[in-house]
Amino acid sequence: MKLLKKGAEADLYQTKWQNSKAILKIRKIKNYRNSLLDLKIRKQRTIKECQMISFVKSFGIPTPLIYFVNLKTTSIMMQEIPGTPVHDLPESKIVELSKDIGKLVGTLHKNGVMHGDLTTSNFILFKKTVFVIDFGLSQNTIKSEDHAVDLRLIKEILNSAHAKIMLSSWENFLHGYKSIVGSAYYAKITKLVSDIESRGRYAEVV
Ligand SMILES: Nc1ncnc2c1ncn2[C@@H]1O[C@H](COP(=O)(O)OP(=O)(O)O)[C@@H](O)[C@H]1O
Ligand SMILES: [Mg+2]
Incomplete structure (x- = not known):
């Protein structure tokens, strides 16, 4: 798995999902936040991101496919847009x-x-x-x-x-x-x- 970007909120890796090129976005623990609140925020944003990426497709916005969501690790496996x-x-x-x-x-x-x-x-x-x-x-x-x-x-x-x-x-x-x-x-x-x-x-x- 290759690290693509270390962001403020998430780390992004280039990887594979069942032979397709994929991006794994992992929302990181923020130690300055209370740990329960931190988990809640990371979960919320992970859920929101997946829901919205899929929802907006219904009115024609091009977005990556979501392959897999893991709420325990607050990570999203999605299609890589190779652009x-x-x-x-x-x-x-x-x-x-x-x-x-x-x-x-x-x-x-x-x-x-x-x-x-x-x-x-x-x-x-x-x-x-x-x-x-x-x-x-x-x-x-x-x-x-x-x-x-x-x-x-x-x-x-x-x-x-x-x-x-x-x-x-x-x-x-x-x-x-x-x-x-x-x-x-x-x-x-x-x-x-x-x-x-x-x-x-x-x-x-x-
Ligand atoms: N599905 C994807 N396909 C290709 N590149 C991606 C994809 N998702 C993220 N990236 C790359 O990783 C960068 C950071 O991802 P992003 O979801 O915007 O997280 P951040 O919250 O760190 O801005 C993007 O600007 C893009 O270059
Ligand atoms: Mg971004």
Whole structure:
């Protein structure tokens, strides 16, 4: 089993599941948390991630297949998407894919799902399809305030990790998003994003 990534929350291994390439995501013990609470949080996120990865497929969001879940070790065995995280793609490609990402996020929101951790590392391009991963912090919510938090986060990520292409990729993202949620909801959400920004905890990024 090859260690792929040591994350803040989980370790990811590349492995095999019945001859298919697989990813094993193990949520780690956090010693600074009370151990009962820690186990509860790890279990909750493991369950949420599997449920959501499967649920969002029903309205067409490409996600890995879940092969096996072990709640004792808070780990998930899932299909490996043998592509490239959008974060690591050339800038021109990120700009182009931002529209697809906007559509995916619009589709999640339209179906009452907030992703909760929208970074460009959580989208993987494989062939011509963008897959969405990392649903441990997702929520079932139709509240526009929650959806606005998703948008605010991805905007911040574009601004910090992809500063040079921020404006064009954000514009493309919004285009894609609007094409799915419609003009009225789009106006409402972008107003909320500005509200969050003007509250001062965040500085506006454009
Ligand atoms: N199913 C998968 N297929 C291919 N790569 C994956 C898969 N799941 C995770 N990864 C890789 O591991 C990284 C971290 O996984 P992720 O689920 O996002 O955990 P974290 O909570 O640490 O961000 C991803 O950014 C991606 O590069
Ligand atoms: Mg991630």
